[in-house]
Amino acid sequence: ITSLCSKNIHTQTKFINQQPNMFQIIFLLSLFLSISNASVQDFCVADLKASDTPSGFPCKSATTVTVEDFAFSGLIEPANVTNIINAAVTPAFVAQFPGLNGLGLSAARLDLGPAGVIPLHSHPGASELLIVTQGHITAGFVSSANTVYIKTLKKGELMVFPQGLLHFQATAGKRKAVAFPVFSSASPGLQILDFALFASNFSTPLIAKTTFLDPVLIKKLKSVLGGSG
Numbered sequence: 001i002t003s004l005c006s007k008n009i010h011t012q013t014k015f016i017n018q019q020p021n022m023f024q025i026i027f028l029l030s031l032f033l034s035i036s037n038a039s040v041q042d043f044c045v046a047d048l049k050a051s052d053t054p055s056g057f058p059c060k061s062a063t064t065v066t067v068e069d070f071a072f073s074g075l076i077e078p079a080n081v082t083n084i085i086n087a088a089v090t091p092a093f094v095a096q097f098p099g100l101n102g103l104g105l106s107a108a109r110l111d112l113g114p115a116g117v118i119p120l121h122s123h124p125g126a127s128e129l130l131i132v133t134q135g136h137i138t139a140g141f142v143s144s145a146n147t148v149y150i151k152t153l154k155k156g157e158l159m160v161f162p163q164g165l166l167h168f169q170a171t172a173g174k175r176k177a178v179a180f181p182v183f184s185s186a187s188p189g190l191q192i193l194d195f196a197l198f199a200s201n202f203s204t205p206l207i208a209k210t211t212f213l214d215p216v217l218i219k220k221l222k223s224v225l226g227g228s229g
Helices: 002-038 193-198 204-211 215-225
Strands: 087-092 106-112 117-122 128-134 137-142 148-153 158-161 167-171 177-183
Touching: 087 117, 106 117, 106 167, 117 193, 128 137, 137 158, 148 158, 193 204, 193 215, 204 215
Parallel strands: none
Antiparallel strands: 087 106, 106 177, 117 167, 128 158, 128 177, 137 148, 137 167
């Protein structure tokens, strides 16, 4: 019994002697966490008067921020689709919606008329999640292994397009369609393949050489899309 009591007292004494070290560790950890949290910002509303940078716009002064910076009504109305592609995209990127700055997401509205199409394009800075809200849309993308993934989507269905891959959307059927793309960046970027080739000053001989297209066809497409060269 004496031996057990002595061992118990020794254990308790050792535990008590360790307490200051444990409390010091807990205190230092709490201090570290409080200092780390002090540097976290709730938001960084874009100062659109300043220049955009790879890390986003600088923050607008908090004293000038209002609730209007965090709300956007620009996607309510349908866009005019009377154009060569019978389609229109209305963006809600950081340039239109300053409250998105630094949050890593944005959105848009896609209006497709009958026979409407958004030609093959890519978003260098973001993946895209397409949410169909009206009509039917045939959409798809091409992987880096040249595998094609295509599906016709109806109202309520979604499809994702991985960052940087060529993809498209087109009306399926004779009725108009509406969808809302959501992007994993406040500035997803956009490059439309047809416009890059035929609405630019990319020379016809070089396009023919690098795409194997007929120069006559290239010139015809340039005349339609307003390119030169």
